[in-house]
Amino acid sequence: MTEAASRSVVALLAGLLFGAGLTVSGMVNPHRVIGFLDITGRWDPTLALVMGGALLVTFPTFPRVLRRSRPLFAARFELPTKVRVDGALLLGAALFGAGWGIGGFCPGPGIAALATGSVDVVLFVAAMLLGMFGMKLLGR
Amino acid sequence: MIPIGDVNWFGGLVGGGLIGLSAMLLLLANGRIAGISGMAGGLFNGPSDPAFGMRALFLGGVVAGAGLLMTTSLGESVELMTGRGGLILAGLLVGAGTRLGGGCTSGHGVCGLARRSTRSFASTVTFMGVAMATVYVTRHML
Numbered sequence: 436m437t438e439a440a441s442r443s444v445v446a447l448l449a450g451l452l453f454g455a456g457l458t459v460s461g462m463v464n465p466h467r468v469i470g471f472l473d474i475t476g477r478w479d480p481t482l483a484l485v486m487g488g489a490l491l492v493t494f495p496t497f498p499r500v501l502r503r504s505r506p507l508f509a510a511r512f513e514l515p516t517k518v519r520v521d522g523a524l525l526l527g528a529a530l531f532g533a534g535w536g537i538g539g540f541c542p543g544p545g546i547a548a549l550a551t552g553s554v555d556v557v558l559f560v561a562a563m564l565l566g567m568f569g570m571k572l573l574g575r
Numbered sequence: 576m577i578p579i580g581d582v583n584w585f586g587g588l589v590g591g592g593l594i595g596l597s598a599m600l601l602l603l604a605n606g607r608i609a610g611i612s613g614m615a616g617g618l619f620n621g622p623s624d625p626a627f628g629m630r631a632l633f634l635g636g637v638v639a640g641a642g643l644l645m646t647t648s649l650g651e652s653v654e655l656m657t658g659r660g661g662l663i664l665a666g667l668l669v670g671a672g673t674r675l676g677g678g679c680t681s682g683h684g685v686c687g688l689a690r691r692s693t694r695s696f697a698s699t700v701t702f703m704g705v706a707m708a709t710v711y712v713t714r715h716m717l
Binding site for chain 2: 450466470478523546
């Protein structure tokens with residue numbers, strides 16, 4: 436199998452694992468997410484477990500993987516290049532946080548929830564893509 | 576806190592582990608960060624972008640993987656917490672914010688923290704804090 440074909444298989448497999456993980460963990464469920472963000476209310480720690488479970492895998496492995504000269508099936512690692520904590524990062528995070536707190540959806544769960552065929556989810560994802568495209572037009 | 580029996584202990588940890596495994600696999604094999612907002616936004620570059628296929632397959636996989644698990648008893652259902660107006664506003668903010676800020680919970684949270692990135696740490700603390708404040712204002716004050 437060519438490297439390109441291997442990359443495609445991995446991309447699909449990784450997506451399947453990600454979607455499965457989001458669903459099994461309850462992260463596709465805004466009720467669970469808002470429950471975590473509702474720190475003064477009936478607090479649901481599940482999201483912390485999910486983050487913890489994910490970091491248990493990535494935190495020890497990422498540095499080791501990145502010490503390699505190259506990935507398995509690609510010529511090089513494609514990593515973010517910015518280092519400075521700037522206004523765009525912080526404002527972007529604030530806007531994202533506000534949207535997340537209102538709807539209980541972040542990009543991954545929103546897209547995964549499309550599997551339900553719900554019109555409401557389609558509305559969220561469409562608005563999200565519109566928001567992204569709008570920022571792209573602004574040069575961001 | 577909610578009753579301890581209502582916390583999704585097993586699903587939360589295992590599901591989180593699967594997300595982490597997905598990210599680790601994508602990095603090791605393809606050299607790419609599993610950042611959903613970046614994946615989705617990258618599609619706007621069109622099919623001429625060499626990463627277009629990877630992004631489409633990954634996101635397609637996310638929907639398929641979710642769909643598969645939703646047919647089982649292991650999958651949680653989607654309980655909406657706001658009406659259509661709220662969802663549209665939320666979507667616009669999430670889309671604009673993740674694009675401007677360069678990532679979301681997967682890109683900055685799961686991957687960025689694992690990379691020991693200061694930017695990702697700052698982003699995660701900020702979006703978590705603002706999200707919690709937003710829930711407080713919208714659900715306990717208004």
